[in-house]
Amino acid sequence: MTSLGTHTDTDVLVVGAGPTGLLLACELALAGVRTLVAERRDAPHRESRALNLHPRGIELMDMRGLAGRFLARGRTVPGWQFIATLPHRLDFTALDTRHPYALLLAQARTEALLEERARELGVRIRRAHRVVALGRSSSGVDAELRGPGGTVTVRAGYVVGCDGGRSFVREAAGIGFPGTRESMTAVVGDFAVADHAHIERARRHGVLVARLEEGLTRFVVMDPLRIRVPSTEPVTLAEFRASLSRVCGTDCGIGEPRWLSRFGNATRLAESYRRGRILLAGDAAHVHFPVGAQGLNTGLQDAMNLGWKLAATVRGWAPPGLLDTYHRERHPVGRAVTDGTRAQTLLVELPLTEEYGRPAALLCELLDTLLGMAEVNRHLAGRISALDTRYPPAAPDADPLSGRRMPDIGLTTTAAGRAVRVYELLRDGRFVLLRLGRGGGPEPPAIGDRVRVVTARSHDGHRDLEGVREVLVRPDGHIAWAGRAGGPRALGAERSRALAAWAGSGTGSVGQASTP
Missing domain, CATH: 3.50.50.60 (FAD/NAD(P)-binding domain)
Structure with missing residues (x-):
């Protein structure tokens, strides 16, 4: 140092x-x-x-050319739990992304x-x-x-x-x-020894179990008799074994803890x-x-x-x-x-309480039934994965795409005929102005080297981009502006206002490019 x-x-x-x-x-x-x-x-x-990394987290790494490093060190799974006690999981494979999975890392x-x-x-x-x-x-x-x-x-x-x-x-x-303030706590432990014959039984009783690197197994337990213990109280191996046995009828043979901790729900x-x-x-x-x-x-x-x-x-x-x-x-x-x-x-805590246990369990059963419906599952998966995050539009009359995440569509550049994807164009952290097809406005004004201009046609046929002639993509992969209607002059004026509002003013040539 x-x-x-x-x-x-x-x-x-x-x-x-x-x-x-x-x-x-x-x-x-x-x-x-x-x-x-x-x-x-x-x-x-x-x-x-x-x-883990959720789909949007992996997309962020992809935008900077880092996704390969992460994917090489983790393991992908097709979804994630909304809450661990529900049998139905969120299905990330139904989402509009090149990374429809969670990465266990x-x-x-x-x-x-x-x-x-x-x-x-x-x-x-x-x-x-x-x-x-x-x-x-x-x-x-x-x-x-x-x-x-x-x-x-x-x-x-x-x-x-x-x-x-x-x-x-x-x-x-x-x-x-x-x-x-904190009203309930759970315990987490990483163990070098565990009897994996009992893992599925533990999961059926709401225990979160995950395989980690170096041969460790993680257990997360919410014991009805211990959920009011303050998070400041240390966790012992004896307590962990006792909680596992109460919750699922076996201590899963855990031993040689590498880390034990207690955490609460303060929000x-x-x-x-x-x-x-x-x-x-x-x-x-x-x-x-x-x-x-x-x-x-x-x-x-x-x-x-x-x-x-x-x-x-x-x-x-x-x-x-x-x-x-x-x-x-x-x-x-x-x-x-x-x-x-x-x-x-609340859906985790209330079923563990004596007062609300039965009605809360019925509510969880109803929610699990809803999670089994494709449209509901996709809606909640979009929220948890953050793929549906949309920022407030910059103006009341902004295009409906404004503020939304830009999909990683495939493109063929006009000049070189090269196939690229949008996220490849974001590797250096600049804005990207996509001029789709031949329907864009006039050449953009010079505003320095902060904007990469790419003229291309989409070969993905993404439904949300139908009728869009130009798109200004922010360095974080969200859409700053999208232009559709009007003649080239009107489109050019619209784009100039968007560039000034987001990429500022300056001199020098715009980063003209047909390839990344």
């Missing part, structure tokens, strides 16, 4: 080297922003709280892969450095970091707190974190994702019970949304108000996730 010295400058200080902080650092570095990551731990976590592995990429991009990562003070001014933030060599002062243009539910950055910024959402030059992402902005495995995936989407906007602001080309759209777009998503997980958690 190299010394930071007593004083250092950086464009952005990211606090926290979890998946959210590391992906954000990658996005900033990709855009040429000097980035420093400060992490209080002296080494990466060995245990993994999260175990331990969080520790996800962090390692993202750290590898961050270092390739030149991100400085300093472990064993804890932020102990933040001082704000109109031109930056002074952060005091305490590390092995003493206290270091970092002057940053912006600070992003990706430092978890107990975020120091959030508290120092004075951002409220309202929500609900909180930051009042704001931004206060001046301080921003929040991931668990620093939202915490909830891990039902549906949405926490890590939501944090990655925060990072992807914020990265290009913060980079644009640092580099001076951001249109007015662009950075404010981070809160405007991601806070409602955080609200939907925290509200949704509270509802899901």
Whole structure:
């Protein structure tokens, strides 16, 4: 570990080297922003709280050319549970994506892969450095970091707190974190020894069981006699065995625990994702019970949304108000996730109680029946996977595609006749202006090198793009603008307004290209 010295400058200080902080650092570095990551731990976590990437999380990696690294280290499964106690699972194979599956990959592995990429991009990562003070001014933030060599002062243009539910950055910024207190807990354990002959029996009784790397097996148990135990109370092997036996009639032969923990259902959402030059992402902005495995995936989407906007602001080309759209777009998503997980958690908790057990069980049976219906299953799978996330349109008269996720359609470029996919065009983190067929407007004006222009025809025939002549795709894979009707002149004027609103103004040639 190299010394930071007593004083250092950086464009952005990211606090926290979890998946959210590391992906954000990658996005900033990709855009040429000097980035420093400060992490209080002296080494990466060995245990993994999260175990999977949902389809949208895999798509984010695909946009940056990283999906292959992740897919090579994990195992895909066709769906995921809405809640573990219901027999019907969410079917991701019915979704409109090239990645219709969940990727079973331990969080520790996800962090390692993202750290590898961050270092390739030149991100400085300093472990064993804890932020102990933040001082704000109109031109930056002074952060005091305490590390092995003493206290270091970092002057940053912006600070992003990706430092978890107990975020120091959030508290120092004075951002409220309202929500609900813990009312139930569950226990989780990773074991080197387990009798797999009893695994299916455990699953039938609502125990979540997953095979991990290095021969470990994870069990997550909600014991009706122990759900009111505070999450601060340590878990013992004897308690875990007793809970398993009560819940499913066997302790599954567990032994040699590598990690035991207790977690609760406290649910909180930051009042704001931004206060001046301080921003929040991931668990620093939202915490909830891990039902549906949405926490890590939501944090990655925060990072992807914020990265290009913060980079644009640092580099001076951001249109007015662009950075404010981070809160405007991601806070409602955080609200939907925290509200949704509270509802899901009730369906886990109430059947375990004496007062509501029977009616809650009947409600779960009804929900399971609904999950067996293709349309209902697809709707909930779209929500949990985040493939249906749509950001508010920039204008009341915006095209219905505005704010939606851009599908990864196949294209054939007009000039070279080369087959490409949309996500291949996003590898360098620029905007992509797709001119589909020969019906687009006039050549776009020069606005610097922030936009890749591709003239192509779609060979996927995607139903949502019927009649669309041009599409402006944001660096995070969402649609900024779509143009359909009117003559070339009207379409060109519409596009010019969209480019100015999202990609800013500037001089120099647009990145004209027919191939990625």
